[in-house]
Amino acid sequence: MRLSRSTTHGVLALGYLDHRQSDAPAACAEIAEAMVMPPEQASKVMQALAASNLVDSVRGRSGGYVLTRDLADISLLEVSDAMHGEFTDDQHTSSSSSSIADSRSCCVSLKLDQLYEELRGFLAGQSLAKILRANGRQGE
Numbered sequence: 001m002r003l004s005r006s007t008t009h010g011v012l013a014l015g016y017l018d019h020r021q022s023d024a025p026a027a028c029a030e031i032a033e034a035m036v037m038p039p040e041q042a043s044k045v046m047q048a049l050a051a052s053n054l055v056d057s058v059r060g061r062s063g064g065y066v067l068t069r070d071l072a073d074i075s076l077l078e079v080s081d082a083m084h085g086e087f088t089d090d091q092h093t094s095s096s097s098s099s100i101a102d103s104r105s106c107c108v109s110l111k112l113d114q115l116y117e118e119l120r121g122f123l124a125g126q127s128l129a130k131i132l133r134a135n136g137r138q139g140e
Helices: 005-019 028-035 039-051 076-084 102-124 128-134
Strands: 055-058 064-067
Touching (some): 005 128, 028 039, 039 076
């Protein structure tokens, strides 16, 4: 779980797909132009979103990308996980405590585990519709 530039790009791409005036698939070049980014970067963003089933990739001459569900049903956590992969327990805490007393390491690790789960829960509760609406991008 990371809130990075890639996560921001994923959120903005999904917001763009939701806000455009057409139900037709959006070509990657169109998305790149709308987001003011190189097409190669937009392609990586859209491929990650498609791999996580947040968008469908439509092949063919009129192909492109379409949302798989409403932005109210997509969380910030899902976008972060799509862009970076879902973290596992061993990625957010360290099990090595070679120079630290085991009891101290254990207490810190338990607290970090708790904070990690709280943060994941918070991000899971943040829908893209709510985030984009708060920034004036939704329902204008």
